[in-house]
Amino acid sequence: MTLTLSQLRLPLGTLTLELDTALTGRVTAIFGPSGSGKTSLLELIAGLRRPAAGAIRLANITLTDVDAGTFVRPEHRAIGYVPQDGALFPHLSVRQNLLYGFASARPRPTGLTLEHVTSVLEITPLLARATPSLSGGEQQRVALGRALLAAPRLLLLDEPLAGLDTPLRERLLPYLARVRDEFAVPMLYVTHSPDEVMALCDSVLVLANGRVAARGRPAELFQPSARPRYEFRG
Amino acid sequence: MSAEAWQITWFTVGVAALSTLAILPFGVALAWLLARRAWPGKSLVETLVALPLVIPPVATGLILLKLLGRRGPLGAWLESTFGWEIVFTWRGVVVATAVMSFPLLVRTARVAFENVNPRLEHVARTLGAGPWRVFTTITLPLAARGLVAGSLLAFARALGEFGATMMVAGFIPGQTATLALSIYHLVQLGHDSEALVLLGVSVALAFAAIWLGEWILRRRPA
Numbered sequence A: 001m002t003l004t005l006s007q008l009r010l011p012l013g014t015l016t017l018e019l020d021t022a023l024t025g026r027v028t029a030i031f032g033p034s035g036s037g038k039t040s041l042l043e044l045i046a047g048l049r050r051p052a053a054g055a056i057r058l059a060n061i062t063l064t065d066v067d068a069g070t071f072v073r074p075e076h077r078a079i080g081y082v083p084q085d086g087a088l089f090p091h092l093s094v095r096q097n098l099l100y101g102f103a104s105a106r107p108r109p110t111g112l113t114l115e116h117v118t119s120v121l122e123i124t125p126l127l128a129r130a131t132p133s134l135s136g137g138e139q140q141r142v143a144l145g146r147a148l149l150a151a152p153r154l155l156l157l158d159e160p161l162a163g164l165d166t167p168l169r170e171r172l173l174p175y176l177a178r179v180r181d182e183f184a185v186p187m188l189y190v191t192h193s194p195d196e197v198m199a200l201c202d203s204v205l206v207l208a209n210g211r212v213a214a215r216g217r218p219a220e221l222f223q224p225s226a227r228p229r230y231e232f233r234g
Numbered sequence B: 001m002s003a004e005a006w007q008i009t010w011f012t013v014g015v016a017a018l019s020t021l022a023i024l025p026f027g028v029a030l031a032w033l034l035a036r037r038a039w040p041g042k043s044l045v046e047t048l049v050a051l052p053l054v055i056p057p058v059a060t061g062l063i064l065l066k067l068l069g070r071r072g073p074l075g076a077w078l079e080s081t082f083g084w085e086i087v088f089t090w091r092g093v094v095v096a097t098a099v100m101s102f103p104l105l106v107r108t109a110r111v112a113f114e115n116v117n118p119r120l121e122h123v124a125r126t127l128g129a130g131p132w133r134v135f136t137t138i139t140l141p142l143a144a145r146g147l148v149a150g151s152l153l154a155f156a157r158a159l160g161e162f163g164a165t166m167m168v169a170g171f172i173p174g175q176t177a178t179l180a181l182s183i184y185h186l187v188q189l190g191h192d193s194e195a196l197v198l199l200g201v202s203v204a205l206a207f208a209a210i211w212l213g214e215w216i217l218r219r220r221p222a
Helices: A037-045 A093-100 A116-119 A134-148 A166-183 A194-200 B003-036 B042-054 B057-068 B072-084 B090-114 B117-124 B131-159 B161-171 B179-188 B193-219
Strands: A002-010 A017-021 A029-032 A054-057 A061-065 A080-081 A154-158 A187-191 A203-210 A211-216
Touching: A017 A037, A017 A134, A017 A203, A017 A211, A029 A037, A029 A194, A037 A080, A037 A154, A037 A187, A037 B117, A080 A134, A080 B117, A093 A116, A093 A134, A093 B057, A116 A134, A116 A166, A134 A154, A134 A166, A154 B117, A166 A194, A166 A203, A187 A194, A194 B057, B003 B090, B003 B131, B003 B179, B003 B193, B042 B057, B042 B090, B057 B072, B090 B131, B117 B131, B131 B193, B161 B179, B179 B193
Parallel strands: A029 A187, A029 A203, A080 A154, A154 A187
Antiparallel strands: A002 A017, A002 A054, A054 A061, A203 A211
16 A cells, blocks of 8 residues: 655645655654644545645555645545544444444455454444443444554544553554454554554654654654654654 | 413314424534534524524524515415415414424534534444444434423424514414413403413423423433
């Protein structure tokens, strides 16, 4: 999977997001301080925002091209999006949440079933529960399962562990690794945490002030000596 | 209660219900547009919709009378096209109560839509749902309590409408006589005890509608 961002530009109040790059990793970390344009970048890729200029291509499909007037609507992009708070639909049960995108008529890889996804994420016992009764970690796993079941070609995760305390973060990391290994969906993973980058990602894009500040492999960017350079607090 | 008092009560409830149902689709659509979309002329429309709340109801009634009278631009068209006479008929009562209660519905519904987290709608789009499916399965259910409460508020306002109704429909016993118009008429004639019966009915109906609306709004989510 190659995600190409060609001369992409989006003004965001005080800064302007300007990117011209291609992302090829299985799990690519988008790393950077708050206000560096990470969430806006995910929204551009998901089709929830339109850029002022530039183009976005996923493999050989053009999703957005301002010059050509191309804009694929978010519901036709097959790009999953998991925001920080999970954004589960509070009026639907866990099962209804999980099946919300399952009904759409996308081609589905074999093995992508409700049973398989819920067993990998260990949420099968929650299926009948009301969404607001779930803990933070349970909500995140359901949100992840819901995005997976819609058969995305690319999964965007916006700081999925940021709202959780450290012990819970450490318990959830293995689930993300399992999703990566079990379902082989390419992911963009927005995070503040070098630990999460090291545990999950095979490449890193560092954003600062709306531009690419650095890119490379996690081990190159987060060596003990280099680590303070990218120690951001949000 | 006398047969006449029952007739007045049922007429008022029927007219209020009809006017609420008539404004519901427009009010909900406008509230959604105000809550979720930016468009030219939005603040002008907002102001126009709020006007009936603040200008004297009799003045609103006079505007409607000029528009909807037989020689008015809208009234002449409605009569020649559909054969509908509006002024001094039950239809005039419905129009007057609809216009007067419309702002209350739109304001309540707008707040209800604004309280729905847009991120839920965004996520639903990425899960493959088009705008209409998102509206019917996410936005509408999450705003439902506010919409019902707004409808009940509009219904309660319609039950008590006086000034605009008096101008557009007049007081014609058995044809346009609502609770409010009848109370005024009976007091004018010195029939205070009959007016008091209708007063009791008015208060009970309005109390029930408002109380139900508040209860729905304040109820904990299921």
